[in-house]
Amino acid sequence: MSNPSPIPAIALHGGAGTIAKNSLSPEQEKLYHAGLAGAVRAGQRVLEEGGTALDAVTEAVVALEDYPLFNAGHGAVYTRDGKHELDASIMDGRTLATGAVGCLRRVRNPVRAARAVMERSEYVFMVGEGADAFALAQGLAEVENAYFDTEGRYAQWQLVRAEGGTALDHDAASRLAANRKFGTVGAVALDRDGNLAAATSTGGMTNKHSGRIGDSPLIGAGCYADNRTVAISATGVGEVFVRTVAAHDIAARMEYAGASLAEACRQVIMEKLPPLGGRGGIVAIDGAGNVLLPFNTEGMYRGWARVNETPATAIYT
Amino acid sequence: MSNPSPIPAIALHGGAGTIAKNSLSPEQEKLYHAGLAGAVRAGQRVLEEGGTALDAVTEAVVALEDYPLFNAGHGAVYTRDGKHELDASIMDGRTLATGAVGCLRRVRNPVRAARAVMERSEYVFMVGEGADAFALAQGLAEVENAYFDTEGRYAQWQLVRAEGGTALDHDAASRLAANRKFGTVGAVALDRDGNLAAATSTGGMTNKHSGRIGDSPLIGAGCYADNRTVAISATGVGEVFVRTVAAHDIAARMEYAGASLAEACRQVIMEKLPPLGGRGGIVAIDGAGNVLLPFNTEGMYRGWARVNETPATAIYT
Numbered sequence: 001m002s003n004p005s006p007i008p009a010i011a012l013h014g015g016a017g018t019i020a021k022n023s024l025s026p027e028q029e030k031l032y033h034a035g036l037a038g039a040v041r042a043g044q045r046v047l048e049e050g051g052t053a054l055d056a057v058t059e060a061v062v063a064l065e066d067y068p069l070f071n072a073g074h075g076a077v078y079t080r081d082g083k084h085e086l087d088a089s090i091m092d093g094r095t096l097a098t099g100a101v102g103c104l105r106r107v108r109n110p111v112r113a114a115r116a117v118m119e120r121s122e123y124v125f126m127v128g129e130g131a132d133a134f135a136l137a138q139g140l141a142e143v144e145n146a147y148f149d150t151e152g153r154y155a156q157w158q159l160v161r162a163e164g165g166t167a168l169d170h171d172a173a174s175r176l177a178a179n180r181k182f183g184t185v186g187a188v189a190l191d192r193d194g195n196l197a198a199a200t201s202t203g204g205m206t207n208k209h210s211g212r213i214g215d216s217p218l219i220g221a222g223c224y225a226d227n228r229t230v231a232i233s234a235t236g237v238g239e240v241f242v243r244t245v246a247a248h249d250i251a252a253r254m255e256y257a258g259a260s261l262a263e264a265c266r267q268v269i270m271e272k273l274p275p276l277g278g279r280g281g282i283v284a285i286d287g288a289g290n291v292l293l294p295f296n297t298e299g300m301y302r303g304w305a306r307v308n309e310t311p312a313t314a315i316y317t
Numbered sequence: 318m319s320n321p322s323p324i325p326a327i328a329l330h331g332g333a334g335t336i337a338k339n340s341l342s343p344e345q346e347k348l349y350h351a352g353l354a355g356a357v358r359a360g361q362r363v364l365e366e367g368g369t370a371l372d373a374v375t376e377a378v379v380a381l382e383d384y385p386l387f388n389a390g391h392g393a394v395y396t397r398d399g400k401h402e403l404d405a406s407i408m409d410g411r412t413l414a415t416g417a418v419g420c421l422r423r424v425r426n427p428v429r430a431a432r433a434v435m436e437r438s439e440y441v442f443m444v445g446e447g448a449d450a451f452a453l454a455q456g457l458a459e460v461e462n463a464y465f466d467t468e469g470r471y472a473q474w475q476l477v478r479a480e481g482g483t484a485l486d487h488d489a490a491s492r493l494a495a496n497r498k499f500g501t502v503g504a505v506a507l508d509r510d511g512n513l514a515a516a517t518s519t520g521g522m523t524n525k526h527s528g529r530i531g532d533s534p535l536i537g538a539g540c541y542a543d544n545r546t547v548a549i550s551a552t553g554v555g556e557v558f559v560r561t562v563a564a565h566d567i568a569a570r571m572e573y574a575g576a577s578l579a580e581a582c583r584q585v586i587m588e589k590l591p592p593l594g595g596r597g598g599i600v601a602i603d604g605a606g607n608v609l610l611p612f613n614t615e616g617m618y619r620g621w622a623r624v625n626e627t628p629a630t631a632i633y634t
Contacts, residue, residue, distance in 0.1 A: 096561065097560065102419075102530075103444055103445055121526070123526070123531075123556060124531075124559045124560060125529070125535070125559065126530065127420055128420055129445075129528065130420070130526055130527030131528045209440070209447055210445075210446070210450070211443040211444050211451065213440075213443065219535070219559050219560065220535075220537045220565060238441075239439070242415065243415050243441060243536065245565040248565050248566070252565070252570075253569075253573055256570055256572075256573035
């Protein structure tokens with residue numbers, strides 16, 4: 001199934017949801033496109049230097065975590081307690097090795113913590129203070145929880161609190177026209193050796209109960225990679241992606257039903273998820289370098305490129 | 318696919334691992350069989366009274382949690398810090414509704430907390446102090462962490478600490494001949510309406526790092542139920558079950574490749590998992606009432622019965 005000489009490529013997302021075309025100013029759109037393109041370039045650079053898909057998705061997600069407009073790392077949403085709790089995951093399609101973290105509060109880049117769990121522990125998933133302590137003991141950069149604060153997210157949280165609700169990813173946008181700074185992030189890549197990798201990172205839902213975990217750090221739900229089929233990172237209403245084991249379901253349809261990447265994506269993202277309330281999307285890449293970025297919402301912040309190409313970015317359908 | 322008049326049934330496990338036939342005294346074996354049979358009856362009673370598969374797996378797992386010989390609830394293993402951190406999950410095959418908890422320290426019956434997350438929150442997974450707080454706010458029974466203490470587990474922990482290792486489920490048994498009180502628990506059931514359900518609960522690995530989560534609370538890995546295919550609860554080396562999304566993989570082989578329950582179980586438990594170090598087993602039931610309890614280890618504590626049958630229990634191959 002593996003392509004003898006695939007062209008390395010990367011695709012990523014900064015979240016999906018209700019992103020009406022008239023809701024972002026030209027200046028705001030420009031900032032989103034810049035953030036997406038910068039992250040694509042970070043991953044692309046790794047691939048152009050002959051690096052691994054695993055390193056490419058790590059660096060792309062770190063760039064998205066560090067960019068304040070996306071809901072991961074700096075710029076993450078607020079919990080009900082006014083804090084930030086961060087989840088992330090990573091998977092190596094060559095070995096099926098995985099690492100994930102949930103409810104981090106003190107590690108600057110959660111995706112690096114997920115990778116540390118994968119490479120430097122006997123575990124695949126760690127959460128809470130134990131996960132923070134493990135990651136920091138590995139030498140990862142520590143920050144105060146307030147490092148993740150941004151004014152935009154704070155204003156969003158205040159609006160959601162006033163409504164007494166919980167904003168699900170970008171769907172808060174329907175109510176929060178003044179502030180559209182949210183979104184899970186993730187990346188998938190194919191390297192020159194034909195290996196796939198995926199990574200996902202998020203601050204979760206605005207005003208979430210402390211301890212809530214969605215699909216982002218759950219292998220098979222919000223992140224999956226297997227060289228034999230596909231690498232996937234998901235974004236959207238995490239609970240439905242968990243219930244349907246959405247990322248693994250796409251891979252399984254390819255492996256067991258012989259579906260193409262496009263067919264499997266359509267069956268899951270366009271047909272299976274919506275009746276369950278599963279609004280969202282994914283970025284996916286297969287071993288031949290086919291990239292798909294399907295979503296069943298009004299928009300998804302996304303970007304992609306092969307090596308030595310100018311990154312493409314998009315927001316709306 | 319659904320059977321018009323299925324005979325309700327339940328199957329459960331108390332963990333799999335290296336359980337050599339000469340390692341348990343007749344008195345110890347008797348206690349294990351009694352615990353398994355009691356849990357089967359707890360679930361069977363629900364089904365005989367016309368209750369749901371969801372209630373049956375809940376009551377069976379509560380019985381296993383309360384029984385001190387199994388590694389879940391009272392009798393859970395110790396973390397590196399000398400505490401207990403408990404994980405559990407539940408899934409309704411009719412609706413694909415799920416709930417899961419990780420790293421609980423204060424809720425007496427983790428499977429009830431998982432069910433509360435499913436039925437009384439907008440989430441599917443909660444961990445740590447936030448999960449404890451949520452569950453207790455729902456009126457679930459609270460205990461001190463020391464409630465989960467047992468002398469046998471303490472002795473086991475001391476032995477593992479002395480060796481500087483981490484005991485994976487029952488495989489500690491190979492080193493800890495004097496004390497074999499360990500094991501994840503789980504149950505699957507089919508009710509008279511043809512609905513499937515699954516639940517899993519565990520104390521995890523002996524001497525685990527605080528915050529470590531294995532497959533037990535991860536939907537698709539250690540627990541899965543879908544009326545169209547199968548209900549599964551897994552036990553074993555959790556990390557490999559996570560990496561392979563083992564429970565969902567069995568369901569997917571049935572749904573997409575047309576594999577029988579037996580074929581899908583063999584392909585995953587006997588062929589796919591062992592090369593990755595995935596020692597363990599599962600209990601599974603399909604909509605026709607077919608029960609399978611495959612494992613690739615020396616033994617698995619297990620029990621099963623249809624309604625109005627005497628519960629069958631077994632330990633070795």
